[in-house]
Amino acid sequence: MQVGPAVALFLVFLAAPLTVTIGMSLFRTTIFGVDWTLTLANYAKFFSEWLYTDLLLKSLRMAATITVVVILISFPVAFWLAKIVRPGWKITLLLLIFAPYWVSYVIRTYAWMPLLGRTGVVNYVLMSLGIIDAPLDVLLFNEFSVQLVMVYIFLPFGMVPLYLSMDRIDDNLLRAAADLGSTPASIFRHIVLPLSAPGLAGGTITVFVLAIGSYVTPRLVGGPSGIMFGNLIADQFGASFNWSWGATLSIFLVTATLAIVALISSRVSLNRIFLQP
Amino acid sequence: MNATSASLSRNAVGAFGLFAVAVYFFLYAPVVTMVILSFNDSIGIGLPWGGFTTRWYRESFANTLAIGAFFNSVRLAVVVSIVSTTLGLGVALASRRIFKGKALVLNALILPLLIPGIVLAVGQITLFNVMGFLPGLWGATLLGHLVYTVPFAFLNIFPRVHRFDPNIEAAAADLGATPWVVFRTILLPQIMPGLIASLLFCFTLSFDEFTRTLFLIGSENTLPVYFWSIILTDPSPAASAIATLSVLFSLSVIGGGLLLLNLRRRKGDSDATPVGAH
Amino acid sequence: MTASIDGPDLEFSGVTKIFSGRAVVRRVSLTVQPGEFIAVLGPSGSGKSTLLKIAAGFEFPDEGCILLRGKDVTTEPPYRRNVNTVFQSYALFPHMSVADNVAYGLRRKKVPQTEIAHKVKEALALVGLHRFWDNSPTTLSGGEQQRVALARALVNRPAVLLLDEPLSALDLKIRRRMQIELKRIHQEVGTTFLFVTHDQEEALVMADRIVVMREGALEQVGTAREIYDAPVTPFVADFVGELNWLDANASSGAAILSDGAQIKLPEASQHRRGPVRIGFRPEKMRLAPIDAVIGPQDNGVRATITSVTFQGPITTVDLRLTDGMIVRCQSSATDTIELPEKGGTVLCLWQIGSTLVFDASPTEQT
Numbered sequence: 001m002q003v004g005p006a007v008a009l010f011l012v013f014l015a016a017p018l019t020v021t022i023g024m025s026l027f028r029t030t031i032f033g034v035d036w037t038l039t040l041a042n043y044a045k046f047f048s049e050w051l052y053t054d055l056l057l058k059s060l061r062m063a064a065t066i067t068v069v070v071i072l073i074s075f076p077v078a079f080w081l082a083k084i085v086r087p088g089w090k091i092t093l094l095l096l097i098f099a100p101y102w103v104s105y106v107i108r109t110y111a112w113m114p115l116l117g118r119t120g121v122v123n124y125v126l127m128s129l130g131i132i133d134a135p136l137d138v139l140l141f142n143e144f145s146v147q148l149v150m151v152y153i154f155l156p157f158g159m160v161p162l163y164l165s166m167d168r169i170d171d172n173l174l175r176a177a178a179d180l181g182s183t184p185a186s187i188f189r190h191i192v193l194p195l196s197a198p199g200l201a202g203g204t205i206t207v208f209v210l211a212i213g214s215y216v217t218p219r220l221v222g223g224p225s226g227i228m229f230g231n232l233i234a235d236q237f238g239a240s241f242n243w244s245w246g247a248t249l250s251i252f253l254v255t256a257t258l259a260i261v262a263l264i265s266s267r268v269s270l271n272r273i274f275l276q277p
Numbered sequence: 278m279n280a281t282s283a284s285l286s287r288n289a290v291g292a293f294g295l296f297a298v299a300v301y302f303f304l305y306a307p308v309v310t311m312v313i314l315s316f317n318d319s320i321g322i323g324l325p326w327g328g329f330t331t332r333w334y335r336e337s338f339a340n341t342l343a344i345g346a347f348f349n350s351v352r353l354a355v356v357v358s359i360v361s362t363t364l365g366l367g368v369a370l371a372s373r374r375i376f377k378g379k380a381l382v383l384n385a386l387i388l389p390l391l392i393p394g395i396v397l398a399v400g401q402i403t404l405f406n407v408m409g410f411l412p413g414l415w416g417a418t419l420l421g422h423l424v425y426t427v428p429f430a431f432l433n434i435f436p437r438v439h440r441f442d443p444n445i446e447a448a449a450a451d452l453g454a455t456p457w458v459v460f461r462t463i464l465l466p467q468i469m470p471g472l473i474a475s476l477l478f479c480f481t482l483s484f485d486e487f488t489r490t491l492f493l494i495g496s497e498n499t500l501p502v503y504f505w506s507i508i509l510t511d512p513s514p515a516a517s518a519i520a521t522l523s524v525l526f527s528l529s530v531i532g533g534g535l536l537l538l539n540l541r542r543r544k545g546d547s548d549a550t551p552v553g554a555h
Numbered sequence: 556m557t558a559s560i561d562g563p564d565l566e567f568s569g570v571t572k573i574f575s576g577r578a579v580v581r582r583v584s585l586t587v588q589p590g591e592f593i594a595v596l597g598p599s600g601s602g603k604s605t606l607l608k609i610a611a612g613f614e615f616p617d618e619g620c621i622l623l624r625g626k627d628v629t630t631e632p633p634y635r636r637n638v639n640t641v642f643q644s645y646a647l648f649p650h651m652s653v654a655d656n657v658a659y660g661l662r663r664k665k666v667p668q669t670e671i672a673h674k675v676k677e678a679l680a681l682v683g684l685h686r687f688w689d690n691s692p693t694t695l696s697g698g699e700q701q702r703v704a705l706a707r708a709l710v711n712r713p714a715v716l717l718l719d720e721p722l723s724a725l726d727l728k729i730r731r732r733m734q735i736e737l738k739r740i741h742q743e744v745g746t747t748f749l750f751v752t753h754d755q756e757e758a759l760v761m762a763d764r765i766v767v768m769r770e771g772a773l774e775q776v777g778t779a780r781e782i783y784d785a786p787v788t789p790f791v792a793d794f795v796g797e798l799n800w801l802d803a804n805a806s807s808g809a810a811i812l813s814d815g816a817q818i819k820l821p822e823a824s825q826h827r828r829g830p831v832r833i834g835f836r837p838e839k840m841r842l843a844p845i846d847a848v849i850g851p852q853d854n855g856v857r858a859t860i861t862s863v864t865f866q867g868p869i870t871t872v873d874l875r876l877t878d879g880m881i882v883r884c885q886s887s888a889t890d891t892i893e894l895p896e897k898g899g900t901v902l903c904l905w906q907i908g909s910t911l912v913f914d915a916s917p918t919e920q921t
Contacts, residue, residue, distance in 0.1 A: 002367035003382055006427060009364065010385050013424045017400030018392075024403055077300050080293040093301075100304060102527045104485035106501050107520040110508050111307040114314045114322045114517065121310060124324035155304060184289065205391065213393020215488045220508070230395045237399050237492060247403060250396045261391050274387050274432060447613055448646040448704075450633040452660035452711065462659075466650045 018254075024247035042248035052232075056252060059229035060260075062143065063211035066150045067158075070207050071200065073151070074158035078199075079192065081159075082166035083174070097163070100156045108153050109217045116140045116221070141223025149217050154210055158203040165199025166192065201268035205261055212257050229253055308524070315517035322512050333518035343519055346503035347526075349414055350484050353499060357422045358479035364423070365430025365475055366468075369438040386428050397424065398492040405493075412495035421489045426479040433478055437471035438464075470538055477534040481527050562625050564589045564747040565610065565638075565715045569619035572605055572771075579605050581771040582619070587715065592741050592748045594762035596755060598794065602771035603751045607717050610749065611640045624714050634663070639708035643720040645700040647692035653679070653703050654688045660711040678710035679703075681740060698729040705737075709744060718750040722757065734760055755795045759783065767791050789913045792834050799840070799882040801833040802915060810912070814878035816856050819907045830915035837885040839909045842872065843902045855904045858882060860897050874903060 026038050046052050081093060100108065115121050116139040123135040139145065169192065177187045193200075215230040222228070233253065236246025265273070315334070319327030337343055368386060372379065389397065398421060405417050412418070441464065449459045465472075487501040494502060500523055508516050565587040572580040580602040587593055597603040608614040610621060612633035620629040628636050639660065648656050657675045666674070679685045682702035692700055701721055708716055721737075722730045738761055741748050752758055758765050759779045767774040767782060767790075775782060775791045786792035789800075803810035803818060805827040810818040818833050835854075849855035858874035861881075872884045884903060 002371040003376075004367075006364040006368050006386070007382060009420070009423055009427065013401060013404075013420045014385065014389060014397070017397060017404045020404045020407055021396070021400040024407075073300055076293055077297045080297045084290055084293055096301060096304070099528065099531075100308075102481045102485070102531045103308065103524050104487065104501055104504075104527070106485075106487045106505060106508075107311075107524060108308065110504075110516065110520060111311040113508070113512065115307055115310055117323050119321045119323035121314075121324055152303065152307065155300070209391055209393055213395045213488075215395050216505075230393065233395055233399060234492075237402065243399075243403055243406075246399055250399055254392055254396045257393055257396075258391065270384075270387055274390070442644060442646060444642050444644050444646040445648060447611075447633070448640065448642060448707075449648070449659065450613075451611055451638075451640045452707070453634045453663035454659075455634050458663065463648060 021247045021250050024244050025251050027244045029242045029244045042245055045245070046248060046252060052249070052252075055227070055232060056229050056256060059212060060256060062147060062150075062228065063208055063214075066147055066154065066211045067204055067208045069147075069151050070154050070158040071162075071204060073155060074162050074203060078159050078162035078166050078196075081163050082169070083171070094163070097156055097159050100153075101160070105153050106216055106220075109149055109220050112145070112149050112152070112221060113140070116145060140221050141226060143222070143226045146214075146218050146222045146226040146228070149221050150211055150214060153217065154207045157206045157210065161199040161202040161206070162196060163199070165196035165202075169195045197268050198273050201264050202273040205264055205273065208260060209257055212253065311517050312521050312524075315514055315521045317514050320513055322514060322517060333514045334522070336515050337518045337522060340515075340519075342498070343500070343503055346498040346500045347523075349498060350500040353414060353419065353422065354480045354483040356419065357426055357483035358476045361423055361426040361430040361479045362434070362472055362475040364427050365432075365434050366438075366472065368427075368431050369434040372435065373438060373443070386431055389424050389428050394425070394488050395492075397421070398489040401489075402492045412493050414494055414497045414499070417493035417495070418490055418497075418499075421493045422483045422486055425486065425489060426482050429478050429482060430475040433475035434468060434471040437468040441467055469541065473534060473538055473541075477531055480530060484527060484530075563587055563622075564591075564624055565749065566622040567606070567610070567619065568622065570606070570609060570616045570621065571618035572602070572609060572614060573617045574605075579771050580609065580616070583768075583771075583773055584619075585766060585773065585776065587747055587749060589747055590745050592738075592761060592763045593750065593766060594758035594764075595749065595751045595766045595768060596753070596758040596795070597768035597774075598753055600770075601768040603753075603768045604719055605771075606768070607640070607719050607749065607751045610715065611638055611717050612636045637711075637714045638717055639711050639713040640717040640719060641701070641704045641708050641721045643723055645692075645697075645704045645724075647700055647703055647707070649691070649693050651692075652688070653684065653690050653692055653695070656692060656703055657707045657710050659707065664711075674710050675706075678706040681709065681743065682706045682736075696729075697725050698733060701725065701733065702736075705740065709740070709746065713746065715747045715749055718748060720751055720753065723752070723754065730757075737761065759795070765795075767794065769794075784909070786911065789832060789834065792911055792913070797837050797883065797885075798834045798911075799837060801876075801880055801882070803831055803833050805829060805831045805912070812856070812876070812878055812880075814876070816877070818854050818856070818910065820912055821907050821910055824910075824912040827912060832913045832915050834911035834913065835905045835909055837871075837883045838869075840882070840884045840903055840905045841886065842884055843904050845900050845902055847902050847904075849902070849904065852906055852908070853904045854907055854910060855902050857900060858903050860899050860901060863897055874901070 025042050026040070027036055028039055028041055077097075081090065081097070085093060113120065117123070118135045118137065118140075120139065122139055123132075126132045127135065173191055173195075174187060177191050182190070212228075213230050214228055215234050218226050218228040218231050219234075222231075229249070230253070233246050233249045236242045236249065314322065314324075316329050316331065317324075317327055318330035318332065319325065368382065372383065401417065401421050401424075402412060405412060410416060445467075446459050446463055449463045450456070454462065485501060486499075487505065490499050490502055491505065500519075504516065504519055504523070507513075507519070563586045565585075567583050567585045570580055570583045571578055579600075583602075583606060595603040595606060605614060609616050612628070612631060612635075615630060620627055622628070623637060648659065651659070654675050657678055658671050661671045661674060676685060676688075679688065682705050684699060684702050684706065687695065687699065687703075692703055695703065701724075704721070718737075722733050725733060734757060737748075737750075750758075750762065759782075762779065764776060764778055765782045766776050769790055775787045777785075782791060782795050786795060792798050801810075801812060801818070803812050805811075805820065805824075806829075808820055808825045810820060810827075810831055810833055812818065820827065824831075843855075845857065847855075856876055858876050860872055861875050862873045864871045864873075869885050869887055872886075874882050874884065876882065882903065
């Protein structure tokens, strides 16, 4: 009885949409609306042109890069917060990591525009210093700017779970290891890394799923070369109005995402990641 | 100093610190810049600096579209946070018992965290369309937000409920408390921090939500959707001002909530008026 | 102090509880008289805690019924039963003060505020914790927490107080002190106590009557003396205290060991014939020089000393009989001064009256 409403909600608004998406992908949208004859034409179309697979692969590559960079930056900071910082400072520094969680990612993406735009702070400073004569356009609207901004946006999602995992590591373990003659590198390899596995896996999954489904950041700072798969899907429901094609693209995106999540969760179980935070 | 410092050289500790400071700078520099530039008396969103002005804020407060969108967002977020916390609490309470399909329910609950938001959003709008419903704030958008926030509500409440010794509830029942009284006087005070955290979390998730909302809301507006329309069409320091106000609002909601949690912890809590003086 | 209504305070009648196809409590019938202190003793998995939960209303029996002061409460939920439980884990409400914890049950009964204050004070004084009135239970030691739990239950004047291994989380010294304390409180308030424990010594020390449970069924009910000196099954004999076991063959009033040695049987077992198991307690045995005379009231067998362990107040001597069986002798230190060293041969003596005789059943061993 206690789970009833939640189950109903999820049946209607999680299971049903996914089912409808699969169903929709089996029809074709024409200028007259949806043609209700079953067909695999959309799937054939996906594989007939390299354009789509290329974009999917590129998006996967970008999401992977973003995830790796986020984790690489998060690890030392989380370790510093959990094991080095003096207790008096800890709360403040933690709150500063958490705070961006509460700021909309649209705003956090937008915040880069006054920085990197044509009339942005970076261009202005470089020009005033005489380093460049005309504003650089390459700062925004390319693949790099998309990745930079997404690393910025998703950093807290990597740092927080890693911190929570590391904070739970008993200090005595580290002392004991050092006492037994371990080098810092081997302490990291044999103690810190395995014990922070749930946080590592949690952070990796969260950042990857958020990055691969991105729509806002590529749209705002991506330009034509920074476009991602999520934008292609969104376009089918906007200007192009080709819902069945959009549904097909959705299925490819969700399949690729879940495959990668499954790969990670084969190492650390999802229950361990999400239910024992 | 801390435990690990003992096993790390001073230089290594310094390097960690320096790196962390750089990361904090990276985290805050863009937003701080945006806030500063929201006071720039110039029509561009970047530099040059044209002098200090509060004009963009005054304009924002006079902007009925923005104000309307803001109140839509707040109302939606309030409803979403209350409903999802209630649903999350239900599942968390149930998850202590064994019931048929428990594993399935828990997995389904995690699933929205593993599926890109845009996939669910387009699926949901397709479903609505197939069923002949129109998109909108209180139908499609509310449901879309709930699917997204209920997992977070559950994850905030579950650890507290899970950690709670069932014998303590048994003891209360044993002392004559009916199930409802046990819930009200024993369980609820104990899991309150989790519930408050869930309310706060779901509130801000919903308040800031954009991609799902964009597809599900139709012709109505929330603050993020309105903000999106102005930065796509007409970015000006006014956008920075609206963004700054929105950030201030989110942070003060969270700050207020944290303060509340802290006060509760200090005050302690009792089941009724304390037992008379002695 | 307890209302003295005629008849028992608590009755289990043919109570059976089945968990996933297995009967964890089997046809238990037991009558508890007003003011009694009853210990339910058994190893883990014997069903003793389930029996207590059934009395409290946390579990409902599949068969049989529970009468509380003559009223059938079999299907009543816990909050409608006039019994209270003291939990092994204390189960204090962590968000309430000590006084609020104790007042909880009275508040549920809508007792007037002034009366609550008075009763809470009285209950805390009873357990010696009146100074801790305003403390949070989380700041108290384990022993103190258990006293709060006791006060919280007793303040409601339950018909029966149920105690679920209340002392097993405490360390040995505090446990000993709490045993005495509990006994005193029981005498002071006169409430009926049903006390579940797996510690046989605790049961012997505290209870008026002991109920030994095994695999869900009652094995024996009796006073401490009866249970200890006259166990009705090898299980009870073995579980309550240590026992030396000898396999023998009975015929005409005596049992013959495989090496031919004779064990005289007590009066009640004279009729036995065929394979039997002989039991006697280590502390009822004395050692004597090999050439000592075996008295008419005594049994005696020869044995070789395999080890002597000094344990402070007692000394344990392990011996091997000539047919290879191992026995143990425990005696207070002074008795063993002139013992031969390890390897020596001695005579083991014990009274015929303290010889226990059971059927030799091949499966019998804990």
